[in-house]
């Protein structure tokens with residue numbers, strides 16, 4: 092595993108796309124990913140197989156969407172009925188760290204549990220993001236490969252975490268950070284998105300400008316540089332919970348921006364019915380369960396409702 096030259100962030104190469112995964116390749120990637128997941132919970136992923144052209148097209152589509160008048164964007168407003176797919180306007184999402192809101196506009200596409208309220212199809216919310224929907228499918232595939240590497244590293248066997256992955260609620264987020272967004276909504280903090288841990292298995296992120304920071308193993312904030320040919324992967328709450336803290340969730344935040352910034356974040360998530368708690372192989376008398384079970388369907392939805400209202 093190489094270390095990113097500027098930042099000390101681990102660099103993991105997947106076997107070359109198209110070449111297939113030999114058992115040896117898979118074991119090497121699993122060991123490198125596992126080492127990064129135990130240390131800070133983040134790494135750059137190279138040879139990920141997601142075309143640079145597709146990422147560029149998604150950035151462009153995202154730019155176009157956020158240029159629309161608010162009346163247009165609001166047609167896709169996220170709500171409890173949309174399972175929080177869709178648009179979150181500036182100031183809509185409350186901060187978990189201060190009395191204000193997150194200083195960005197956001198959009199989510201992804202899977203729904205059955206039909207949405209008002210019988211709207213989940214596809215309605217993907218309509219402004221044709222390339223985004225295509226990227227989503229590639230990310231699901233990539234996410235499955237990364238999770239399979241984690242399962243191998245953890246020695247969870249062939250069934251792995253499959254029982255938690257029925258009808259998975261994966262999400263693709265498209266965020267827009269504008270200059271002065273924080274002041275516009277009355278924030279006085281020097282970050283645009285508050286420090287938090289994602290409610291996901293892991294998140295795979297691309298950014299067109301710097302801004303993302305992760306908390307390093309020594310507790311310092313580390314700037315994550317945008318990378319041309321790598322995606323940035325960081326662990327969410329669920330792998331930390333399943334492994335009883337052997338893998339560490341990565342706290343992260345976004346600095347105030349000096350220019351327009353876009354981020355694309357794909358969150359690999361379990362099925363709606365999954366309840367995530369420490370797996371028995373990571374718990375014993377000397378190492379009791381450190382985390383309560385978390386219902387990734389209902390508890391997650393009520394957490395989102397507390398941040399976004401019901402819509």
Ligand SMILES: O=C(O)CCC(=O)C(=O)O
Pocket residue numbers: 264266284289296298302303343345354356
């Ligand atoms: O925009 C970013 O870089 C990070 C966004 C984020 O942390 C999130 O949406 O959970």
Ligand SMILES: [Fe+2]
Pocket residue numbers: 287288289343
């Ligand atoms: Fe996040």
